[in-house]
Amino acid sequence: MIETGELVLLISPKGKRYMYKYDPEGEIHTNDGKILMADVGAAGFGRPAKSHLGRPYLVLKPTLHDLIKNVRRQTQIMYPKEIGYVLLKLGIGPGTTVIESGTGSGGLTTALAWTVGDTGHVYTYERREDFYKLAGKNLRRVGLDHRVTQTNKNIEDGFDHTGADALFLDVRTPWEYIHHIPAAVKPGAMCGFLLPTTNQVSDLLRALEAGPFEDSEVLEILVRHWKPVADRLRPDDRMVAHTGFLVFSRYMEPQPEEPVEEAPEAEEAAPEAPAEASAAEPEASEE
Structure with missing residues (x-):
């Protein structure tokens, strides 16, 4: 039925x-x-x-794939080939709390909301009001808006939510917001980023190396479809190749530096007293 x-x-x-x-x-x-x-x-x-x-x-x-492909868009959305890897890499599942910035038309937001279930939640930030409204309509259309909290703001002043299990940024200059991540996620949380060019990836990696992040990974995902005809099986004439670089890294809580104990200064030795003669010198005899 x-x-x-x-x-x-x-x-x-x-x-x-x-x-x-x-x-x-x-x-x-x-x-x-x-x-x-x-x-x-x-x-x-x-x-x-x-x-x-x-x-x-x-x-x-x-299916979830169908929902993503049917998102009404004003922006380029993430392709399912990237979204699938993002969900696995970030550890998204029922009960997961995840922060996203760069909602756009809501393609990834839809996938996150589908996967976290009714026991999890998605907090997504979008600075442009027109994208914010469109993403809301897309989420309501597929019945997933109750799992998402949308915020129409720039994240330059930080995030309104804390303690997330994972975080994903689809923004132009993510290295400018790295310093806000520690207050938003749990220690050990996986953080993901999407960037279109190599110079942006390099800038991000420098910021990650300078901050409390470990276990970084950079990759792109290519998918080639084949014509599903048994008697003339061959690759499709066209393929969606590079659509962006994915970067992942874990936030590691900085450990307080242990104070270094200074070695005690050696005491100065007292000057030695002149040695006393062991025996009195004999007196000169008078002849």
């Missing part, structure tokens, strides 16, 4: 994907004809629903 308001993914005979909230009274108009939502509900997930022209559309429950 498909419940009212539940997200439904429809795939056309040509492979085009459409996502809607299920409304049993609604209808969808496509190039393949009109599809009644009641017919979608009657078909259920995993079965086709036909348009009035008889064209079958697959009815599916959207």
Whole structure:
């Protein structure tokens, strides 16, 4: 059964994907004809629903990958190929608290909110009001806004939240905000960053090396798809190659320096007294 308001993914005979909230009274108009939502509900997930022209559309429950790819965007979003690695590397799971800055259109925010579950929480910061509002709409559209606290501010003055299990910055100059991280996360928390160019990565690495961070990693992720046709299996003609550098490092709580005990100064030896004669000199005899 498909419940009212539940997200439904429809795939056309040509492979085009459409996502809607299920409304049993609604209808969808496509190039393949009109599809009644009641017919979608009657078909259920995993079965086709036909348009009035008889064209079958697959009815599916959207995955996290589908949600990310269908984010309405005004900015470039992170690709699933990076997001999957970020979730694993940051240790995101049910009950995790994570801070994000650079919400953008909310692609990564959606993935974080999906993964932390109802027992975790996402605190995301975005300085631009238009992106802040768009991300909120995207989160409400997929029913994940209750797991996210949005803040419309620049993080130049620090974060409003503390004690996070992980942190991710998708901002242009993350090295300028490194000094705010210790107050926002737990000791040992994994921190991630996304940057497009090598000179930005170098600037970030210098800041990490100067701060209380260890176990750093820099990488990019390339994915090449293949044509799924058994009789002519070969790579696709095009691929999404470099989309950004990922940088990870762990925040390590600085240990107080132990005072160095100074070695005691050696006492000066007292000057030796002149040695006394062991015997009196004999007197001169008179002849």
